[in-house]
Amino acid sequence: MRNRPNIFRLILVFCLCTFAMNAQSKKQQELEAKRQSILKEIQQINNLLFTTRKEEKSIITTVEDLNYKVNVRQNLIKVTNDQANLLTREINTNQKQITSLRDQLKYLKEDYAAMVVKSYKSKSEQSRVMFLLSSENFKQAYKRLQYIRQYTDYQKEQGEEIRRKTEKLQELNTTLVRQKKDKDKLVEENRLAKQRLEADVKEHEKLMASVRKNMSTYASQIKTKQQEADRIDREIEKLIREAIAASNKKAGKSETTSKGFALTPEAKALEARFETNKGKLPWPVRTGVIKVRYGKQRSSIDNTVEINSSGIRIATDKNAKVRAVFNGDVLAVQGTKTGNPWVLIQHGNYITVYKNLSKVYVVKGDKVTTNQDIGEVFTDPSNGECLLWFHIYKDSKFQDPSAWIVR
Template sequence: MVTVILKNSLFVLLLISTGFVWSQKKSDQLQAEQNKLEKKLSTTKSLLDKVKKGTESSLNELKLIENQVKNRELLVRNFDNQIRSAELTISSKSDQIKELQKRLVRLKEQYKKLLIYAYKHRNKSAKMMYIFSSSNYFEAVKRTAYLKRLSEIQQKQFKVILQNEKTIHKEINTIKQEKDHKKLLLEEKIVEKQQIEKDKTAKQLALEKLRKDENALMAELKEQERQKAELKRRIKLAIEKEIAEAEAKAKKEAEKRASLASKSSGSSSASKTTASSSTKEVTFTDTKENIALGKSFESNRGKLPWPVAKGSITENYGKNAHPTLPNVYTNNNGIDIGAPKNSQVRSVFDGEVTSVLNIPGAGKVVIIKHGAYRTVYSNLQESYVSVGDKVSSKQAIGSLLADEEGNLSTSHFEIHQVVEGTVQRINPTLWLAQ
C-alpha cells in the first residue's frame, strides 16, 4: 500500500511538471506574438512621424493610421489572451496544490503509523527475537528482508513528503509572479485602448481633410489605375519575352546537337530526316540548377525577407477598398509597402536578374528569376543591377522614389510563377515572413 502511494505521488509530480512546461510554451508563443506586434507598431509610428512633418494630409498617412489602429487592437487581443492563459494556469495550479495537500495528509498519516510501529519495535533484541522466532531458516531470511524494507520505506516516505512540500512552495511562488505579471498586462491594456482612441480620432481628421477634394482624388485614382495597368502589361511582356528567348535558345542547341549527330553518322538522308523530326519535338525544360532554385524558393514560403528593411503594408494584394471614397475599390497585383524616404530595395531570395525596365509612373522595375518564380520590384529611382547579374538574398538592388509628399517612399512588390509557359500572379503576403 505504501509503495502504491509513493508511485502515485511521483506521478502527480510528473503531471505538474508537464503542465508547467505546456503553459510555459503557450506563454512563450503569446509573448513572441506580442513582440512582433510591438515591432510593427514601432515601425508604423516611425513612418507616421515622418509623414506628419508634411503640411497636408495624404493617403499614405491615412493608411498608416489604419495599420496602427489594427495592430494596436491585435495587441490588446494578445494581452487578453495572455491574461486568460495566466488565469487558466493559476486555476490549474491551484487544483494541483489542493491535490498535493490531500496526498500530503495521507502520506503523513502513513508515516505516522510507520513511526509508531518503529517506536514499538525499537528494541534491538525484540527485532532479533522476531527473526529467531521463525519456524525455519527461509522464514528468518524473509523477516530480515521485511525489516530492512520497512526501514527503507520510512526514509523514502520522508523524502517524498519533503519533495512535495518543496514543489508546492515553488508553485505558489510561480503563481504570485504570474499574478504580478497579469497586473502589468492589465495596465498596458488600458494604455493601449486609450492610444487606439487617439489614433481613431487622428484618422477621422485626416479623412475629413482628404474628402474635401474628392474630384482630385478620383482623378488621381484613375491615373494610378492606368499606371498599374501599364506596369502589369510590361511585366507580362518582359517575362514572356524571357521565356520565349530561353525556349529559342534550347531549340537552337537541340538542332545543333541533331546536326552534329547526323554528320557523325555519315550524313545519310535517313538520319537527316530523323534529326529534322527530333528538332520539331523539342520542348523547353529549365536547367537542373534553376529547377533546384525554384524548389528552394518554394520551401521558403512564409519565410522570405521583406524587400525593404523597415516598412508597413499600405495596400494588400487583390481587391482593396479606397480609404476615403465610398464604394470605390482598387486592385493590386502585388503589395505596396510604405518605407522611409529613398529606402534601399533588396532581393528576397537568390536569383538572376532577367529584366530592368523603365516605366513612366512606376520608375525603374527589376525582375529577378528564382527557377519557375519571378519577383518584381518597382517604383525604383535607381537600379544597382543589370540583366544577367546573379544576386543573393537581401542584396540591395536599387533605391526607392520619394512619394509626392516627399516624406515617404512606397515599395511595390510582386511574385509570379511560370506554369507550362503561362505567367500566374501570387499573393506576396503569404510568402513574406510575418
C-alpha cells in the same frame, strides 16, 4: 499507510494539472512572441509612417497610415487579452496543483508520522531479532527480513517524497506570485493600448469627416492609382511571357505549349533552392512594414472601392536600399515615362519584382546574390512616403510575397 486511494486520486489530479500547465505555458510563449512582434511593428509604423510632419502628407496617406496603425493596435489588444486570459487559466491550474499538493503532503505526513510511531515502538534491535527468530522456518525468516528492509526503504522514500513535494509546493507558490504580477502588467499595458487606440480612432474619424466632403474626388484618385498599377502589372506579365517564349525558342521548344522557362540544370537547381527557402527569404529592405497586403481588399478611404494588390507594398526609410532576396539573374530593368523604374530578377521559373525605385544599380543580364543592393526606393517629395512594391511570380502568375519572406 491510510487513505491510499485518496493519495492516488490526488496524484492523478496533480498530473493532469501539470500536463495542462505545460500546454498552456507553450501557448503563452507563442502569444508573447506574437505580442513582441506586434509591438515591434507598431514601433516601426511610428518610425516609418508618423515621423513625417502632417502637413507634408496627403490626407489619403494619413488616413491609410492611421487605419493601418489602428488595425495593428486592435490586434495587439486582442493578443494581450488572450495572454491575460491564458494567464488566468494558468493561475487557476496552479492553484489546483497547490491544493492537490497540500492534500498529498497532509496524507504523506500522516502516513510518515504513523510509521515513525510504529518504528519507535519496535525500534530496538532485540525486537527485530525476536521478530526474525520467531519465524516458523527459514523461508518465513527470509521474508520477514525482506519486509524489514522494504519497510525501512519505504520510510526513506516517504521522507524524500515529502521533501520533493514541499519543494514543488514552494516552486508553485513562487510561480503563482510571478504569474499574478505578469497578469497585472498585461492588464495595465492593455489599458494604455486602449487609450492610444481611442486617440488614433478619434484622429482617424476626424480626418475621415474631412475626406467624406470630397469622397468622389478621393475615390477617383484611388481608382486611378489602381488602374495604373493594373497597367504596370499587365506590362510585367507581358514582359515575362515574352521572356519565357524567347527562352523556349532558343532551346528549340514549342513556344505555345511551354508554360515556363527553358531552364538549364543550374537554373533548375537554383529554382529548387528558391522554393526550399519559402518563408525564409530576407526582406527586400532592411527595415519596413507591410502597408498594403497581397490580394483583393477594400480601400480604407472608400470601402466601395476594391484594391487588387498583386504584391505587397512595404513602407520603409527614406532612400532605403533595395536588396535582392535571393541569388538570380536580372531579367529586366524597366520603367515608364510617368512612373519609376522596376527590376525583375529571375530565379529559375520564379521572378521577383522590385517596383517604385529612384535609382537602379544593376542592368539586364547581371548576376546578383542574396541581400545584394540593387537600387534605392523612391521617396515621394509630395508626402515623404517611401513605398517599395514587391512582387513574386511563378512563370507569369502572382504569388503572395508575404508567404515567402521571413516572418
